[in-house]
Amino acid sequence: MFIRTENFQTFIRLYPVVTFILALQAVLWLFFSLPAHSVVLWRDTVTGYNLGVANGEWWRLITPILLHAGFTHLLFNSMSIFLFAPALERMLGKARFLLVYAGSGIIGNIGTYVTEPLDYVHVGASGAIFGLFGVYLFMVLFRNELIGQEHSKMIITLLAFAVLMSFINSNINMMAHLFGLCGGFLLSFLCVQKKERRY
Template identity: 60%
Template sequence: MFTRSESLRTFIQLYPVVSFIVAIQVVFWLLFSIPLSPLVLLFNLMDGYNAAIADGEYWRLLTPIILHAGLGHVFFNTISLILFAPALEKILKKSKFIIVYLGTGIFANIATYLFEPLQYSHVGASGAIFGLFGVYLYMVLFRKEYIDQANSQVVISILVIGVIMTFLNSNINIIAHLFGLIGGFLIAPLVLGKKERFMHQTFYNTQSRTRAVKQWKPKHLLWVILGFLIIVGALSQLAR
């Protein structure tokens, strides 16, 4: 489910929405990283500056999702998307995936505006990424036909690590992380629809899903370690 073995061309064909999100946030980071670029002014018009939102610049509830503060920030968020977003795009299909990603990101930014002071400013896709994990968490708890035991363990392990590291690092938008997760959990039953009587074909191969995975295997531990390194790396970059 979270293993990526596709070529770049195949990845783009299979997961066009994830590919577009990754491309646009990398392009924006590159443009805003040019020394002495006048585009820095545009960056300042797009970040999540609460005082500006209070003055009616409501687009700032959306635009921070595609902005990043540095190389480490954009790199680790991009890796997170490449690893964990494709399966959800395949399950939800394009339109619902877009609704989840942008919806949870905006929800996290609204919460940031409500709970943080007016002078608070933020950027990053972390709220939306936590939103994706909120959907996965709902699957693990209530819609097990979408996710097997092994991948459920991976999701829970990485999610626990991510939440803990959110509180242990400074300069982190804790509100966005938590409310992104909550938003994903709340929107999940709406985008997943009613539970069918019989299991239907999802991202997994039906045969592999019917073979219940009841033991923790080394490869699953590797995914947890990789997720842990991604989270620690992203948060350490933000804390600088």
């Protein structure tokens, strides 16, 4: 379930939304890494910035999901998406998976806006990724037949570790993680259907 054995072409065919997300955030990271002054200015208009949201720049609740602070940040989040997102895209379908992923990220950013000071700046897909864990948590609690006992134990262990790290690491947007997790869990009531089949 969480071990990828597909070749490149098969991965793209089976998981087109995951592939698009991974490619888009990589392209955006490369673009915003350019030293051009205009690029830096444009990046400043799409990062998560609570004061900007307060001034009506609503897109800042969406665009930070695809942006990253550095290569390590991008790599870590991309690996998390690569490992944990494909199974959900297959189980939920492209539209519902995208709804959960984007919706959780937006909920995480709304939570950041509500709880953090106005000068708070943030980027990253972590809220959306935690939303995926929220879906898995929903399955563990209510639809265990979709993932099995072995994967359920793994998910609980990984989630506990991830939440713990959110509290320990001061550089992490803890509110995006927690709100994204809750968002994914709540969206599961809408997106995980009774007819869903095991991955």
